[in-house]
Amino acid sequence: MAKVLTSKEENYAQWYNDLVLKSGLAENSAVRGCMVIKPYGYAIWEKMKEELDRMFKATGHENAYFPLFIPKSFFSKEAEHVEGFAKECAVVTHYRLKTDEVNGGLMVDPDAKLEEELIVRPTSETIIWSTYKNWVQSYRDLPILINQWANVVRWEMRTRLFLRTTEFLWQEGHTAHATQKEAEDETMQMVNIYADFSERFLGIPVLVGSKTESEKFAGAVETLTIEALMQDGKALQGGTSHFLGQNFAKAFDVKFTNREGKLDHVWATSWGMTTRMIGALIMAHSDNHGLVLPPRVAPIQVVIVPIYRGNDELPPISEVANKIKDQLTTLGVSVKFDDRDTQKPGWKFAEYELKGVPVRLAIGPRDIQNGTVELARRDTLEKKVMPQEGIASYIKNLLEEIQEGIYRKAFDFRSDSTHRVDTWDELVDVLNNKGGFALAHWDGTRESEDKIKETKATIRCILLDAEQEEGKCIVSGKPSKQRVVIAKAY
RNA sequence: CGGGGUAUAGCGCAGUCCGGUUAGCGCACCUGCUUUGGGAGCAGGGGGUCGGGAGUUCGAAUCUCUCUACCCCGACCA
Incomplete structure (x- = not known):
């Protein structure tokens, strides 16, 4: 096989970068530090989103949307929060361009300076808590259990595809509670959801713990985290869940009357998971042939590649392929039948290996004669010839086995490390x-x-x-x- | 923000030191034929303001100045 990836052993960072680019997940854009997430990468994000969203809703959360821009003054209200984020904020200072009479082109119109600068959100606690102030008067208005899917901007010094980009996609949950206990329970519940999601869905075992004082989120009382281990022996922080105490309620003056008729500040949490997890997914499981995707996040779970010479051989193969595809679809498995005649089988094999499709079926004249298919597993790279009869239900089970196997492998690696x-x-x-x-x-x-x-x-x-x-x-x-x-x- | 580097076809590079035909090579792309069970072969073809600007010169990818962008290593971060 032609070598398209730098091997992990040779240069791990290069391997990662090659993999992201060559498998078509994302690429660098014309904008410094910002990436273009390509369809295949975005499809993985959609899968992750779908599952997380389901888990959030199952625990009583609702989605909402808050503004991209935050007035600068909001940031100064919570002291530690400013400290943590001020150094990496993008700031909007003007609202208009005009033609540059001297140098040509466009220039910022100096007459269009904003009274108060706007910050492009690095996180939304401040805009959200300034809003919650208006929503809460009584314990009857609590809890507020809201999540938002959004993009945020943090002006980082150095960026890497998915792992650290200037703009990134994430979800941020922001909840308000009447009691400390309830907020603490929420914080714990959400970190456990992240852990469960990571292990069950992404196949990445994680450690659940709290951050030290110096590592916790700016403005939090306590930060809970999930920590995963990558194949090069470095740790990667996945989701975080913060118990914010009454810090933001005090900063934004969010008070309510409790059951005892006394005025109190609201208790808060926030929690987030980002597109960075795609980076974790890549680094946790992939090999020198390309991505290895756990079936549950794989946009394509099964690919069928026909092998034929001349147009006469294709129709009977297509017939079998489409039949298997229909059976799999009925079982809820996502299948692609790649009958393009513009690429050769060998090219397709390499391509789907690079893209980490969990199961590949090859069907050629031999198989039509014998009633068989060739089945290849991406995780173990094993190939075997199987009867067409019952192949769909076999694959359905196999996908579960692969999901479990990928997790087990990562788990054993972590134990050994x-x-x-x-x-x-x-x-x-x-x-x-x-x-x-x-x-x-x-x-x-x-x-x-x-x-x-x-x-x-x-x-x-x-x-x-x-x-x-x-x-x-x-x-x-x-x-x-x-x-x-x-x-x-x- | 400190240190180092790079900019030449869609991508990866050579050419720059020592200025001189029409700026090359690999991959990719297009056409044709042969191929198709692990990234096919042969033949032909298209594609370039050599990062921008200024200067030196008869002549600049090559020398000088300047600007810009990006990459790598550190400190910051999900």
Whole structure:
């Protein structure tokens, strides 16, 4: 096979980039740091969206939409929030262009300067909480359980396709509650939804934990996260779910009368997952032949490739192919019959491998004679000849098996890449030589955390379900009750 | 924002040091024939303001100045 991808072993970052481009998921655009998501990549996003949306609605959330622009003054209301986002905001200062009489072309009309600049949202807490203020007077108005599908802009220094782009797509949930407990439960519920989605749908095992003080969301009391492990041993933060306490309610003066007739500030959460998860999906499962997509997110689950010479051989093949396609469609499987005569079979095999289609069927004259098809699995690259009879239900089951197999493989990789370390030297050894997650005792101080950061790794999270054990901080030697997860990350 | 690099056909590159025919090569594209069970072969063909601007020169992809864009490495981040 012609080599179109740089191998993972040769250069992992290059492999990733090649893969995104060659498989047709996305490409860089004319705009710095912004990508074009191509149809195949967008189809994956639509699948993810569809499933997440279903999960949100099943837990009582509704979709709404808030403005792209946020008045600058809104940002200054929550101190930590400003601090966190001010450095990466795109700002609208004018509302009109005019012809440049001197240099030709267009120029910003200096007479069209805005009274107050508008920020292109990097996240919507501020505009949403300024709105919620008008929606809440009584505990009867609570909870508010809203999600929005949107694009946001963060002016990052360096960008990478899907992993970090200036503009990205995401969903952001913003809920308001009458009690602390209810908001905390919501925060927990949503991080668990992300974990479930990631594992069951994307086939990516995740650790669920809380962020340290220094790593949490700007303006949050607590940030819960899901952390996944990529094949190069680096961690990637998936979704995050924030317990915002009463911070935003206080900043935007959102008060309500509770059951006891007393005035109180509303309790808040926010949670989000982004197109970055497509990057995680790619890096978690794919190989040197291309993407490996779990069946549940694959836009095409089965592709049928006819093999024929001359137009006489095609009709009987098409007949069988269409029959199998219909059977699969009835079972809810998405199928593409690629009968283009502009590409050869070998070309198509390579192409669908690159695109990560889970199951490929090849049907040629031999199969017509014998009543068979050739079935190839993308995840294991196994091929075998199967009878046409009963192939649809076989594939239906096989897709489940593949979904499970992909998850299992990622899970085993993570297990093999998770190391308990008890000394500083062991930590450095894991980070520099082995990669993956290091589980280590930490004394909970900022000083020790900063020391860990000098290795270029960070504390990814404090596991929610970690076992309690006596230990000593690998930095300070001070006592610690449980281990935290340390890794280099994207 | 610091350090390094790049800009020549849709993509990837050579040519630039040392100025001089009509700016090449691979892939892709188009036409024809032969092919089709793992990215086909042969023949023919199309496609370029050499990133923009200014300068030096008889002559600039090549030298000088300038602007712009992008990439890589760091600090920031989902």
